[in-house]
Amino acid sequence: MSGRDFFSKRTKEVSNTAYRKRMIFSFLIFTILVIAGIFAWKWLNNQPGDQGALKPLRKTLEVNEKLLTSTFDTSKKAKIFDVKDAVKNVRVNGLIGMEKTIDTSAWRLLVVRGEGDTLRISLAEIETLPKEDVVFDFKCIEGWSQVTHWAGVPLKAFMDHYHLFTQQTLSYIGLQSVDKKYYVGIDMPSALQSQTILCYEMNNKPLPMNQGYPLRLIIPVKYGIKHIKQIGTMYFSNVKPPDYWAERGYDYYAGL
Amino acid sequence: MKKVVKKHPLAIRWFHWINFPVLTIMIWSGLLIYWANSVYQIKIGNTVIYKFFPKGLYNALNVPFHLAKGMSFHFAFAWLFIINGILYVAYTAISGEWHYLLPNKKSFKEAWQVLLHDLHIRKYEPLQQKYNAAQRIAYTAIIFMGMGSVLTGLAIYKPVQFSWAMFLCGGYEAARVEHFILTIGYVLFFLIHIFQVIKTGWNNFQAMISGLEVIKTENQISANERA
Structure with a gap:
């Protein structure tokens, strides 16, 4: 390429008037756009909040969610690590809805099958179901991650065992902590993904109190905020169950 | 009469001025996210x-x-950033503008001479077309950085569903570091870009708004025609 390419092709003569007109016009448009941009930014930031997020942004999160749910591939597994890669000191985060002590003999997992139809399942009973180990990179929405080792019954196997088949055709599972202060909603495809477990063991030992004893959710296709501890109640719904952090500005889906 | 060169096509001016606030918002919101860890x-x-x-x-x-x-x-x-980026690349590819943007064989040698000139070590600027060699490298690199940000971003955003992206980045933690470094890269690019634009002066700057750059002397063309 020679210099002719650019300068010869693009150079022209214009009259001073035409030049001035062009300058005024383009700077006028530019100024209008800058002002419009500032107003658009102000408009966006003055929009009402929808569960802690500005309405247009909440709408966009929901569009993202729809897109991600429709393309969700259950055959895609979170990467599984070797047990020896799992850390011994597991990071504790999130103590909302955590009771100081839990009476295991009295504790039951309440599974609401329908109105006025609730199963009450003890920990001992859950422990008789086929146990699966999950060693994966636990990811917190804050940004840190940690390879950790958990065990429990796959949620799908649990639901099959208790004949919760029609419930599996609904869109969401709702989970509440024993004291109902912490709660999450999870889309059914993610809940039924094979790595999702109702977990009662960490590093081959019963769950410590601060990790959600007696029963917590481990769902590797979601951020930690969905891994609810000290589960008390499970229910099923076609409408989005309330979700603690989604009510505080976070993305409801929180999928990985 | 004025001799002008139609420097920046309208589309490129749009892409440029849309990208500026959008990238700024991406960096700012990224900082809000990064703070948490x-x-x-x-x-x-x-x-x-x-x-x-x-x-x-x-x-x-x-x-x-x-x-x-x-x-x-x-x-x-992120949607605006990605869509604007795709449209820009598509436009430069289809319009042929890429001829003036991509580095060529000589660019890497010449970029060195441009640097020496900018640092006032070398008196003569290498002959250039629309962009000098250093600009070609910078403006092409920034597009690859953009692609890198999208790739590393996808890896962090959905490491299971987009496991291929996470794999390409060398893992989840690696993707986070790369995403961060690229962002630092944008900030450095921005600082140098602003400095150079101020140094080069009004005639060059206003061309990104009006599209036209006034050619003040005959030398500018003839020098380039000799190249």
Whole structure:
């Protein structure tokens, strides 16, 4: 390429008037756009909040969610690590809805099958179901991650065992902590993904109190905020169950 | 009569001025997200040279405790960033503008001469077309950086569903570091870009708004025609 390419092709003569007109016009448009941009930014930031997020942004999160749910591939597994890669000191985060002590003999997992139809399942009973180990990179929405080792019954196997088949055709599972202060909603495809477990063991030992004893959710296709501890109640719904952090500005889906 | 060169096509001016605020919002919202786990630092041995980022900077920019806000902006404006980027690349490819943007065989040697000239070590500027060699490299690199940000971003955003992206980045933690470094790269690019634009002057700057750059002397053309 020679210099002719650019300068010869693009150079022209214009009259001073035409030049001035062009300058005024383009700077006028530019100024209008800058002002419009500032107003658009102000408009966006003055929009009402929808569960802690500005309405247009909440709408966009929901569009993202729809897109991600429709393309969700259950055959895609979170990467599984070797047990020896799992850390011994597991990071504790999130103590909302955590009771100081839990009476295991009295504790039951309440599974609401329908109105006025609730199963009450003890920990001992859950422990008789086929146990699966999950060693994966636990990811917190804050940004840190940690390879950790958990065990429990796959949620799908649990639901099959208790004949919760029609419930599996609904869109969401709702989970509440024993004291109902912490709660999450999870889309059914993610809940039924094979790595999702109702977990009662960490590093081959019963769950410590601060990790959600007696029963917590481990769902590797979601951020930690969905891994609810000290589960008390499970229910099923076609409408989005309330979700603690989604009510505080976070993305409801929180999928990985 | 004025002799002008139609420097920047209208489409490129649009892409440029849309990208500027959008990228700024991406960097700002990214900072709100990074704050929640701000662990990166430059260390020599056990001595911390620089911590990303100091408290003072966070407070000055009102960063603390805005993770949810940062995420909601980041995952909305990412759409604009990606769409604008795709349209820009498509436009340069189809219009032939890429001829003036991509580095060629001589560019890497010439970029060195441009640098020496900019640092006032070498008196003569290498002959150039629309962009000099250093600009060609910079403006092409920034597009690859953009692609890198999208790739590393996808790897962090959905490491299971987009496991291929996470794999390409060398893992989840690696993707986070790469995403962060690219962002630092944008900030450095921005600082140098602003400095160069101010140094080059009004005639060059206003061309990104009006599209036209006035050719003041005959030398500018004839010098280039000799090339």
